[in-house]
Amino acid sequence: MLKINYLFGCPNCGGPIDEDRLFAGIPCSKCLPGKVENLDYRVIYDLLVKNSTLKGYAEYYYENETYEEILELFKKVIKNEPWNLQKYWIKRLAKNESFSLSAPTGLGKTTTLLVYSLYFGNTSLYIVPTNSLKDQICERLKQIGAKVSCDKANDNYVNVATFNRILRHYEEYQALRPRLVIVDDSDMILKSGKTTEVIAKVLGINNEVFQDAINLVKLRKLLRFNKDDKELKDKINELEYKISSWKPLVQFLVASATLKPKGTKQQALRLLIGFEPSTIQTYLRNIADLYYPSTDLKHVIEKISDKGGLILVSKEYGKEKMKELKDLIEKLGYTASLAIAGRKFLDKFSEGKVDFLIGSASYYGVAVRGLDEPKKLKYVIFYGVPKIRLNLKDALYNPSMIVKIAEKIGIDVKDIRRKLVFLSPSEIQLLKIGLLKNEKLNGKIEEIRNYLMKLREEILNTLEDKKIERIKTESFLVAESNNKYYVYVPDAVTYIQASGRSSRIIHNGLTFGVSIVLVDDIDLLDILIQKLRKIVTSVNFINIENINMDKIRETVKKSREESAVQKKIVTKTVLLVVESPTKAKTIARLFGRPSKREVYGIPVYETIIMVNDTILIVNIIATKGHITDLTTENIGYYGVDIKDSDFIANYSPIYKCYNCGKTFTSKSDSCPYCGSIFISSTEKIIAALRKLSMEVDEVYIASDPDQEGEKIAFDVASMTSPYNRNIYRIKYHEVTRNGILEAIVNKGKIDLNLVRSQVVRRIEDRWIGFELSSALKSVFYERNHGSGRVQGPVLGWVVERTKQYKNNLGWIVNIKLGDYNIRKFFKTKEEAEKFVSNLRVKINALSEREEIQNPLPPFTTDTLLMEVFNKYGINAQITMKITQELFESGLITYHRTDSTHVSNVGVSIAKEYLESKGLKNDFIGRSWGEEGTHEAIRPTTTMDVEALIKDIEENPNKYFIRFTKYHFKIYDLIFRRFIASQMKPANIKYIKYEILINDEKIEVEIPVKVEGGFSIIYPLKVYTLSDNFTTYVGKGSTVLLLGYADVIKSMKEKEIGRPSTYAKIISTLIKHGYIVESKRRSFLIATNRGIKAYEFLSNCCSDLISENRTKSLLQKVDKIANGNVSADEVLFELHREITILSDKLVNSLKSYTNI
Known part of the structure; x- marks a missing residue:
């Protein structure tokens, strides 16, 4: 039986342990002898103590006991059981961890912190923003039996104080040396560098360490503009090393926050505490989004006929308008208060003394961020569409703004837009500064700045000359007011934040709220709605005149009653494991604004995902690929122990050298390739996975949906099983909201057959690869030699074609007839030149016909690699890297696929796109084959390449990759091929020609015209023949060299490659120096080294590297994956084959000399 043994995974001693024990959650047989069975952690601890083998498991035990x-x-x-989310926080508190308690209001943050303050017992400090909240916290702490000191610093007490008191008496609280500091609203400490500095002192961070952190933040910013500055990098490394030795002595907890640390001191504090003191911004809402096409507030107040409202006035109207509205409301018989500064208005509203609050529609305004009254606040009324107003002249120092407005007044901006897209964030920042200060820059950025300044002047002159009153773009409005032009940007984030105040969690349910926009500009409302739908897809605005307000009012009331029959919200904590950091960031951003922390130096993103009625608090971490690999330690037969009928594959962590970049799987203090001592290991990632898995309710493993991804999932599950029993495999084929949600709903188990098939394939690759590589190294006395089963046939194709090419070299005459080319071959240059000097060409059209041609299916991996190479000359490795990034960014579906199937979602994307382009009648939906594990490669949205470029311009922080022209070329090709696959056939006209070249007659039929159908989107090549010919004489061969497309096509047709291996096989052969890529046309040419290596392999083991044998083995591996063949059976056969190979190699080495 095939089993996996990890050489490092025991949860107690860190030594070797088999998969069965890991999945049972128990230590290795050395630490805990006996049968494999599930045991409680306390039983395991007692047995380890009894056996005198207790080591690392003690920490796990004590953390559990504290919990x-x-x-x-x-x-x-x-007097209640804590909710799942509170248990999650308690687990982290039990480890003495510092962190932000991320969750919407109403899920028990304050209660958890109060209980922990009581448990902590030692001197602690609880910082709150207001006196009223201070009094509440003090009273609640006393009620649960805590020793409390309000507004006075006392040892061995829970000290509760406001920010203002801390600022005035920070020496007093610094002298306390609290071991626990809780901050209720960290925005207060992030607003200014002074408050941040005070908190740093209270946290026990000495001035030298804090200054070092400040300097490190500054130097990292400088590095963005000087990436190659070695001296700067050395200073950064020195500071990082110095700071890493500092360990915090105080546990620091943040209860709520919305701001991100932006200032230098704030970022320095974040660096030292190890997490961002800001909580997740999520979009949980149960709200009726209404509008009224006027600013008649009186009518709307009379319509809702209820109190409990927050009126937010668009900022440009100012305080006078707020006072005017206050008077209006009071005339209607209600009480009102301005919510501009301070906190008294909140107390009055809470006490029911005020019916309506009136404040500014500002994201940072006290009315938007400071109000949390789930029972009292029911209606949020926006007086005017919430917006940001900018003077146009000031706004036109922004490159993106210049381009968008220029486009709307008829200036062609395609070229400048593409140039801007290719700039890095630091270059964009530099450009903005250059525009604002009118400072000259260097190189290409100065060219762009200069052009944008001219464009800016042209915009201002055009607006003035043509008296244009308004310009509406997709994201803002330009309009004239009092002889000045302004830019109005609808503020979607403020709308979500503010309207969300009417829908909060109470009684374990989400209250129903009402948001009403009094529209002062219908165009701005339209832009706002489009912006909101990109964030909250469910937003749907209804005219208040078209709804039954009585029913709305009743729903609002009932949702706030304790006895209300409503769907209860369940909270659950989850660890979501993905492969790449880009994917981790993309997923985190899909569901709101995440918070970020580091676990053992590994970034972890925390976000909230709402699945039906369950709130998932999700920690997202990336493994960066495989976390283990077959060991190269001197164990068994190349890492595999063979005992009777058992095969035990031994796996090690993966080590990587920072200096040379190579990876290895044998434990070593230095790199075996270059000797460097700077080595990283996946052990750090594994430690982070284990720590996080202890904290959460469930673990979702979301590695790629293929054979390699399944093995990664198995390794993650193995490593985390001792700490969490609820482990699930989730698979998605696109990194989109719907893709992730569907995957979570359909969570399942790991496919063990697929895992075994990957392990067999890896063993086969190791056994054959190491045997062949050892032989090649012995023969050729060079280290960089190697081969595998699949590499052998592919090398053979390139070697044979290279030989044929060289054997048939001569001179080629290229005869260009319009855009159609004919090649004639000659042995000598003289013959070719003589032919040209006597060349006569005559063309006669013989016949013509028309043909209806259907579109091609969407791309699979092989067809994409071939088409990209044929069209753009981009090699397979680069194409796979780019498609990986496009997939991880949520732009295309999974790119390693051999399926052409299109889902209903895909069909609807094509339909919507074609309708938007006026091509509704050209749509024909096609599913292209049966549904399987994968789908074809297609876009995930209706954005074509121009729309994508605009989206990047509009949302510069949306994507976490650096786009190049190749990204756009490949995305454009995928998009157009997919859309074309959902369109009507095209009509193609062919003409058959007789071409007379001297005395030779040649007949050709070529396409000369393509009309309609899919060709509108995906044009086909047509030719125009002409008697006016040109010629070119050059060296060439009757046999063409192989290109990437030819090799990939052969691998596909001969079934010796897989979507995940096409590019890798070719790149490995290049890495070994066996083939090279020609500079001009990227042909693949065998080197002398490659030819000699292939000749040796052909002589000693031709059967082993034959196409048929390779195909047969890969088919068997597929059968293992499908559960039709056992892994043992294939490994036994493989082992026999390798034994024979080994004997052959020994004999060959004896006779193979003089090379």
């Missing part, structure tokens, strides 16, 4: 103690205290003082 249980806090849990029991919680139940005792709160």
Whole structure:
């Protein structure tokens, strides 16, 4: 039986352990002898103590015991079982961890912190923003039995104080040396560098360490503009090393926040505490989004006929308008208060003394961010579409703004838009500064700045000359007011934040709220709606005149009643494991604004995903690919122990050298290739996975949906099983909201057959590869030799074609007849030149016909690699890298696929796009084959390449990759091929020609015209023949060299490659120096080294590297994946074959000399 043994994974001693014990959650047989069975952690601890083998498991045990103690205290003082989310926080608190408690209001953050303050017992500090909240916290702490000191610093007490008091008496609180600091609203410490500095002192961060962190932040910013500055990098490395030795002594907890640390001191604090003191911004909402096409507030107040409202006035109207509206509301018989500064208005509203609050529609305004009254606040009314107003002249220092407005007044901006897209964030920042200060820059950025300045002047002159009153773009409006032009940008984020105040969590359910926009500009409302739908897809605005307000009012009331029958919200904590950091960031951003922390130096993103009625608090981490690989330690037969009928594959962590970049799987203090001592290991990632898995309810493993991804999932599950029993495999084929949500809903188990097939393939690759590589190294006395089963046939094709090419060299005459080319071959240059000097050409059209041609299906991996190479000359490795990035950014579906199937979602994308382009009648939906594991490669949205470029311009922080012209070329090709596959056939006209070249007659039939159908989107090549010919004489061969497309096509047709291996096989042969890529046309040419290596392999083991044998083995591996053949059976056969090979190689080495 095939089994996996990890050489490092025991949760107690860190030594070797088999997969069965890991999945049972118990230590290795050395630490805990006996049968494999599931045991409680306390039983395991007792047995380890009894056997005198207790080591690392002690930490896990004590953390669990601390968690249980806090849990029991919680139940005792709160008289309730904590929710799942509160248990998650308690687990982290039990580890003495510093972090932000990320969750929407109403999910028990304050309660958890109060209980923990009581449990902590030692001197602690609880910082709150207001006196009223201070009094509440003090009272609640006293009620649960805590020793509390309000507004006075006392040892061994829970000290509760406001920010203002801390700022005035920070020496007093610094002298306390609290071991626990809780901040209720971290925005207060992020607003200014001074408050941040005070908090740093209270946290026990000495001035030298804090200054070092400030300097590090500054130097990292400088590095963005000087990426090759070695001296700067050395200073950064020195500071990083110095700071890494500092360990925080205080546990720091943040209860709520919305701001991100932007200032230098704020970023320095974030660096030292190890997490961002800001919580997740999510879009949980149960809201009726309404509008009224006027600013008649009186009518709307009379319509809702209820109190409990927040009126937010668009900023450009100012305080006078707020006072005017206050008077209006009071005339209608309600009480109102301005919510501009301070906190008194909040107390009055809470006490029911005020019916309506009136404030500014500003994201940072106290009315938007400071109000949390789920029972009292029911209606949020926007007086005017919430917007940001900018003077046009100031706005036109922004490159993106210049381009968008220029486009709207009829200036062609395609070229400048593409140039801007290719700039890095730091270059864009430099450009903005250059525009604003009118400072000259260098090189290409100065050219762009100069052009944009001219464009800016042209825009201002055009607006003035043509008296244009308004310009509407997709993201803002330009309009004239009092002889000045302004830019109005609808503020979608403020709308979500503010309207969300009417829908909060109480009684374990989400209250129903109402948001009403009094429209002062219908165009701005339209832009706002489009912006909102990119963030909250469910937004749907209804005219208040078209709804039953009585029903709305009743729903609002009932949702706030304790006895209300409503769907209860369930919270659950999840660890989501993906492969790439880009994918981790993309997924985190899909569901709101995530918070970020680091676990053992590994970035972890925390976000909230709503699945039906369950709130998932999700931690997202990337493994960066495989976390283990077959060991190269001196164990068994190349890492595999063979015992009777068992094959035990031994796996090690993966080590990577920072200096030479090579990876290896044998434990070593230095790199075996270059000797460097700077080595990283996946052990750090594994440690982070284990730590996170202890904290959460469930683990979702979302590695790529293929054979390699399944093995990664198995390794992650193996490593985390001792710490979490709820592990699931989720698979998605596109990184979109719907793709992720569907995957979570359909969570399943790991496919063990697919895992075994990957392991067999890896063993086969190791056994054959190491045997062949050893032989090649022995013969040729060079280290960089190697081969594998699939590489052998592919090398053979390139070698044979290279030989044929060289054997048939001569001179080629290229005869260009219009855009059609004819090649004639001659042995000598003299013959070719003589032919040209006597050349006569005559063309006669013989006949013509028309043919209806259907579109090609969307791309599979092989057809994409071939088409990209044929059209653009981009090699397979680059294409795969780019498609990986496009997939991880959520732009295309999974790119390693041999399926042409298109889902219903895909068909609807094509339909919507064609309708938007006025091509509704050209749409024909096609599914292209049966549904399987994968789908064809297609776009995930209706954005064509121009729309994508605009989207990048509009949302510069949306994507986490650096786009190049190749990204756009490949995306454009994928998009157009897919859309074409959903269109009507095209009509093609062919003409048959007789071409007389001297005395030779040649007949050709070529396409000369293509009309309609899919050709509108995906044009086909047509030719125009002409008697006026040109010639070119050059060296050439009757046999063409192989290109990437030819090799990939052969691998596909002969079934010796897979979508995941096409590019890798060719790149490995290049890496070994066996083939090279020609500079001009990227043909693949065998080197002398490659030819000699192939000749040796052909002589000693031709059967082993034959196409048929390779195909047969890969088919068997597929059968293992499908459960039709056992892994043992294939490995036994393979081992026999390798034994024979080994004997052959020994004999060949004896006779193979003089090379």
